[in-house]
Every structure is written in C-alpha cells, then in structure tokens.
Amino acid sequence: MERNFIGFPPHAIRETSAKVKILVNRDDFFAIDKPPDVPSEKIIEHLPKQRARLGIGYPKEIFALDGEISGIFLIAKTKKSAAELRNFYGSQLFTFTFDLLTLPTAMDKTITCDLPIAKHFSGHAMIVSHKTGKKSRTDFRFIENVGPYEHWQATACFLRPHQIRLHAHECGIGIIGENLYASHGVNVTKKFLKTPNLENHWSTQYLPIHLSCLGITSSQKIESPLPKKFQLLMKLLQK
DSSP, X not given: OGGGEXXXXXXXXXXXXXXXXXXXXXXXXXXXXXXXXXXXXXXXXHGGGGHHHHTOSSOEESSOOOTTOEEEEEEESSHHHHHHHHHHHHTTOEEEEEEEEEOOOOOOSEEEEOOOEEEOSSSSOEEEOTTTOBOOOEEXXXXXXXXXXXXXXXXXXXXXXXXXXHHHHHHTOOBTTOOSSSSSOOOGGGGGOOOTTGGGSGGGTOOOEEEEEEEETTTEEEEOOOOHHHHHHHHHHTO
C-alpha cells in the first residue's frame, strides 16, 4: 500500500509531513494527487529523493497547478516524454475538469468565459487585459445544488495562472472562500461551526477547487476523487 504514495518529510512541501497519493505510474510519466496549499514547484524540487523507487530520470512538470488548487499533477519521467507531453499540452490536446463549490448564482446552467489573462504589474493577482493578456477559455457547467449553495464544474484545455478563479469571478460565479478577486471574501461555513478557535478551523482557509479529471489526447483519462475536505465542506453546506 505504501508504494502507492510518496512521502515528504516536514518542511519539504509544507510545514508538516505529507503522504501524497500516486494516481498513475507509467514508464513515461506519473500523476499524483496534489494537496491544496502546496506549490507544484516544491513537489518537483523534492522529487529527486524518490527517483530510484519511481524510476525517474528527468522529473519535469507539464503544466503548473496553482498552489491553492488540489488534484491531478502530471510529471514526466524523461526528457523525451516531457517534450512529447508538453507538445500535447501546447496543442491543447489536454482536457482539464475542475470541481468548484460556489455561492448561489443567477447564471445559466452553462457559461463560457474567454477573457484574456495577464499578470498584474505588481502583486500576486492576475488581470483581464485585451492589450497584454494571453488567450484563455473556461467552460462552466452547473452540476447540482448543495443546500442553498452550488456545485459547478469548469473545463479548460490550457491553464493560465489563476484562470479558474478569475474567469469564475468575471462570470459572476462566486467560489466559496475566494478573497483575491472578490471585493470581499465570504466564508459561509462560520455559521455552521461551533468552536472557539474559528479562525484556525480548516474551512476558513480552504478554497474548494479540485482538478478531478485530466484527459490526455483521446487515449487516456486520469481521475482524482473529491478530497475529504471538499466532501466535508459539501456536508456543511447542506445543513
């Protein structure tokens, strides 16, 4: 069982130790179930210690996954497979599907956002810019009601930094806990919690965006189940 996980010691990818599940392990690449609040570059940085066990000759990320997002993270094992997968990705032959938990919306059940995204001249945020922004597209689809809140999926073929968060905000889809692009963050779980240490409760920091499915061309699909925190938050919202 332990061979289906990668262990990281304390202060490697986060303050505490981490055991990260391997979703797929092939000769040319593998995919892990990235925890939230872990930058993908930290995982790449500490993978050399796992090379012998996983048969990694040249660990290389194929796409960057925002630190706050959990889910499928794809890593090539060789220079050849890295070049091939990057070519597929650049040719938009990947399909990314994210699950989101949102505030109530008055939106249609499907909506597309194709606003170009650029890096802000200062700070961590991205902006919509028709002058300097790069082409991007996200398709949003309503899945179900979760109590008075909602479960949506977002699909894209290429990922810009913060694309899901920014496009959702521009479409009027308010992701629970989003406070970077929303004028003021809304944490809806406070009214469900009965704890004196509310500020330290995991739900006040959790952003429910999870990369649950990755299609690689038409030949392979990698799936990641909704994480425990995502499912627990759904239960809170249904009360």
